[in-house]
Amino acid sequence: MFGKVKAADLWHEHKLSVPVDLKRLSAELGLDVVVFPFQGRLKEVIIDGVIGVRPGLPRSSFRWLVAHAIGHHMLHVGTSFYLESWQWVNHAKAERQAEEFAAWLLGGPDGWQYTAKELGIPYDKFLLVRLLANQGAPGSGRQIALPVEPRV
Ligand SMILES: [Zn+2]
Numbered sequence: 001m002f003g004k005v006k007a008a009d010l011w012h013e014h015k016l017s018v019p020v021d022l023k024r025l026s027a028e029l030g031l032d033v034v035v036f037p038f039q040g041r042l043k044e045v046i047i048d049g050v051i052g053v054r055p056g057l058p059r060s061s062f063r064w065l066v067a068h069a070i071g072h073h074m075l076h077v078g079t080s081f082y083l084e085s086w087q088w089v090n091h092a093k094a095e096r097q098a099e100e101f102a103a104w105l106l107g108g109p110d111g112w113q114y115t116a117k118e119l120g121i122p123y124d125k126f127l128l129v130r131l132l133a134n135q136g137a138p139g140s141g142r143q144i145a146l147p148v149e150p151r152v
Contacts, residue, residue, distance in 0.1 A: 007104035071101030
C-alpha cells in the first residue's frame with residue numbers, strides 16, 4: 001500500500017481536492033504532459049520527466065493515464081521509466097502499483113463518496129477506488145488481482 005502513502009503525501013503537500021488538478025500537480029512535480037502517437041498498444045509512457053499519453057482518449061481516460069504515469073514516477077525508477085526497464089522490473093506488479101496509486105491520487109482520502117464523474121475518472125477505474133477503500137487500513141494484507149494490460 002505504498003502508493004496510498006505516496007498519494008496521501010501529494011494530497012497534503014500540494015493541497016489537492018476533488019477533482020484533482022493534474023495539470024497543476026504535474027507542473028509542480030516538474031513533469032511535462034504531452035500527447036504522443038504511440039505505436040501498438042502503449043497508452044502512456046514516462047521518460048525523463050515527460051509523460052506521454054496517446055491521443056484521442058476520453059478526458060477521463062487521459063486523466064487516469066496521467067495519474068498512472070505519475071505513479072510510475074513516484075514509485076518506480078525515479079524520474080525515468082521506459083520500456084527497457086521492463087527487462088528487470090516485475091511488469092505486472094509495477095502496473096498494479098501504478099493503478100492503485102492512480103486510484104488513491106484521483107480518489108483522495110474518501111473518493112468512494114464521490115461519483116466517477118465528480119472524480120473525473122472512467123467508471124471501471126472508479127470501481128478500483130471503491131475496492132481499495134473497502135480493503136481497510138494499510139497493511140491489512142489483502143492482495144487484489146487486477147486485470148493487467150501489457151502497457152507501460
Ligand atoms: Zn504503466
